[in-house]
Amino acid sequence: MARWTAGIVALWALLGTARAETVRYMHPHPMPAGVVKGMCHIEGSHIHSFKPHEPLLYVEVEGQYAFIGDHTEFAPEEPKHAYYGHHPVFWVGDEGGEPQHYCYITGPHYHLYAPPAQLKFTTRGGAYWFVGAHPGWYRKRHRRYRAVDRHYAHVHITRPVVTVEPPEGFVGIYIGPRGRARVHGGVGLGVHVVPPPPGIDVNIHLPGVGVVFGGGPRGRGVAHPHPVYKKKRGKAWGKAWGHRKIKVKRKGKWK
Amino acid sequence: MPKLSLVLLAAALIAGCKKDEKGAGTGSGAPAAVPQASHVSHAQQVSSALEKTGLKPSAPFEQAAARPYEARTCARGEIDRLDVLVCDYDGEPKASKGEQLMEQFASGAVSGAVRRSGSRVLAVADRSKVDLHGEGINRVLKAFAGGK
Numbered sequence: 452m453a454r455w456t457a458g459i460v461a462l463w464a465l466l467g468t469a470r471a472e473t474v475r476y477m478h479p480h481p482m483p484a485g486v487v488k489g490m491c492h493i494e495g496s497h498i499h500s501f502k503p504h505e506p507l508l509y510v511e512v513e514g515q516y517a518f519i520g521d522h523t524e525f526a527p528e529e530p531k532h533a534y535y536g537h538h539p540v541f542w543v544g545d546e547g548g549e550p551q552h553y554c555y556i557t558g559p560h561y562h563l564y565a566p567p568a569q570l571k572f573t574t575r576g577g578a579y580w581f582v583g584a585h586p587g588w589y590r591k592r593h594r595r596y597r598a599v600d601r602h603y604a605h606v607h608i609t610r611p612v613v614t615v616e617p618p619e620g621f622v623g624i625y626i627g628p629r630g631r632a633r634v635h636g637g638v639g640l641g642v643h644v645v646p647p648p649p650g651i652d653v654n655i656h657l658p659g660v661g662v663v664f665g666g667g668p669r670g671r672g673v674a675h676p677h678p679v680y681k682k683k684r685g686k687a688w689g690k691a692w693g694h695r696k697i698k699v700k701r702k703g704k705w706k
Numbered sequence: 707m708p709k710l711s712l713v714l715l716a717a718a719l720i721a722g723c724k725k726d727e728k729g730a731g732t733g734s735g736a737p738a739a740v741p742q743a744s745h746v747s748h749a750q751q752v753s754s755a756l757e758k759t760g761l762k763p764s765a766p767f768e769q770a771a772a773r774p775y776e777a778r779t780c781a782r783g784e785i786d787r788l789d790v791l792v793c794d795y796d797g798e799p800k801a802s803k804g805e806q807l808m809e810q811f812a813s814g815a816v817s818g819a820v821r822r823s824g825s826r827v828l829a830v831a832d833r834s835k836v837d838l839h840g841e842g843i844n845r846v847l848k849a850f851a852g853g854k
Binding site: 473479482486487489490491492493494495496497498499500501 | 809812813814815816817818819821838839840841843844847848
């Protein structure tokens with residue numbers, strides 16, 4: 452009878468846990484503002500009872516969410532490494548294998564990790580630049596991930612200041628020290644655009660002709676055919692979570 | 707007669723549940739810890755193994771139900787107020803399967819993780835929201851992985 456009782460108790464416990472939501476994550480990621488401000492520091496695979504706060508900034512790999520955005524939006528005080536332009540997301544996937552995901556943040560930004568030696572990154576102006584060849588799926592997925600730039604245009608983050616010319620081999624949009632941007636590499640030579648430093652009132656207008664990575668008409672691999680950095684009049688965009696004073700109710704008290 | 711048997715069955719179930727509640731841990735979603743004299747040595751072994759890696763259990767490890775995780779033996783305790791379950795398996799293939807089963811232990815908690823080291827699997831869950839940034843969980847996982 453005792454065994455039977457224990458079995459029923461175990462079954463009840465299992466059914467109880469089945470109702471709770473289990474979401475799988477890998478590596479550190481931002482915590483939802485409603486839970487706590489800052490990052491989750493668990494390395495490797497782990498689970499939480501909540502879904503990603505901003506799915507756009509995550510990729511899903513084997514049922515696990517991995518954060519690929521700029522973590523300084525949520526935790527400005529965390530360690531960081533400066534990057535410039537698009538690059539492979541090397542911290543997701545098999546170690547030593549070909550990266551299967553890309554970071555599509557245009558211009559200077561930060562990540563938690565420094566790049567591994569086997570990938571073609573070069574350091575210039577205090578930032579890492581990817582100077583290797585982009586994979587075949589790079590352009591196709593870029594269309595899907597353009598919203599990433601829109602996201603970062605609407606939050607206030609402190610970007611690394613990079614005022615040097617891009618290194619040889621870099622393909623992407625380069626924003627010069629005076630705020631002039633141009634497409635570097637590919638065939639889009641000398642196309643100057645108004646830059647999009649985050650938090651500043653500017654518009655970016657890239658002409659549809661020739662602003663491509665590796666050639667092609669408008670609509671096929673065009674870097675930014677439409678203005679992506681829009682700013683309405685008035686104050687700067689809302690503060691990033693890492694800069695907000697978010698109060699969380701814990702043990703009946705607001706902290 | 708059938709009514710009498712039903713009443714007896716219900717009484718037995720209630721008695722059984724009350725008995726289990728005494729041995730239950732803090733977790734809401736995991737099977738209860740059932741202290742047994744014959745398995746205390748295993749719980750102590752787990753406790754001392756964790757201490758060797760630099761982790762100090764804040765609550766003593768006790769024998770826990772192993773059947774839900776298809777393990778040979780399990781011990782459950784607390785480290786820095788985190789709910790920790792350590793199960794031993796007969797070989798790595800079984801431990802690999804048990805790794806998936808032990809996710810049930812962490813589900814329901816705000817954060818949790820499962821790691822395998824040989825034929826031993828550790829699950830850690832933050833049920834009381836004391837480690838929202840995951841630093842404590844990460845320390846437990848690292849210590850467990852380092853103390854193979």
